[in-house]
Amino acid sequence: MPGRSPRLARRRHETRVRLLHAAFELVAEKGMDGVTISQITDAADVGFGSFYNHFDSKEGIFAALVDWLFEEFANTLDRLANGLADPAEVIAVSVRHTLLRACREPVWGQLLVREGLSARALSGGLGQRLLRDTEKGIAEKRFVVADKLMCAISVIGTVLAGVAAELELPTSSRRAVLTRKNLPSKAEKFAESTAAIVLQTFGLARFEAEKIARRPLPAAPGTQPLEMA
Incomplete structure (x- = not known):
């Protein structure tokens, strides 16, 4: 019937978003290993x-x-870097906002450390944008890089190590989060x-x-709601 399919699609999308929101909140509370499907659906x-x-x-x-x-987050970084002419400043802004978000949102930071060097992360989102910005800096002779892929992996490793250091590796307690905010x-x-340090990697x-x-x-714009998942 006319209008039925769009309505069903909207309901399906809303259900998916609720599941993702619930999963994130539970991961923030319990960590990935402590969450079950039944807890997510409940x-x-x-x-x-x-x-x-x-x-x-x-x-x-x-x-x-x-x-x-x-x-x-990759889209957020693109918005932040919009209008910056210097490829080095684009990289610096991206690195700084990544560290600061991990500091503000420890669960997000833990997920980044866990997934940052995965094939999925390198082939899309943050990984592809880093390669794009690296290539731009090389083309403009701003960066001196012998191997752009190895350089990108080195940069990611440096950032992940920085995030891990900020989070002090174990899962952050509420007290630690409050201390970090202060x-x-x-x-x-x-x-x-x-x-x-990252910019020195680029020469x-x-x-x-x-x-x-x-x-x-x-300044970072407001985080987009979880509607695009």
Whole structure:
């Protein structure tokens, strides 16, 4: 009947979004290994059997959640870098915002550490944007890189190590999260230092890398709701 299919599609989409929201909240509370499908469906107020209309397993919903989180963040970085002419500043801004978001949202940071060097992360979202920005810097003779892929992997490894250091590796407690929020200047300086190290990987001299890493940071726009998953 006319209008029936769009309405069903909308309901299906809304159910999928509720499941993803519930999964993220449970992961934030319990960690991935401590969450079950029944807990996700209960939190989302969705029938257990309906889960399999959207995802084939617990691993499937976590993969979809990770894909959305990092694709959304990659789009945020593109918006932040829009209008920046210097490829080095684009890289610095991206690195700094990544570290700062991990500091503000420890669960997001833990997911990034877990997935950052996976084939999925490297082939889409953040990984592809890093390669794109690397190629642009090379083409403009701003970067001196012998192997762009190995350079990108090295950069990702540096950023992930920085995130892990900020999170102190174990799952953060609520007290640790509050403490981290009370020390923004420390997190900002750490993000600047990491960005400077990354820029040196691209061939910039230390003094110039540190100067670029300390430039005013574009404010992050509001996070988009979980509607694109």
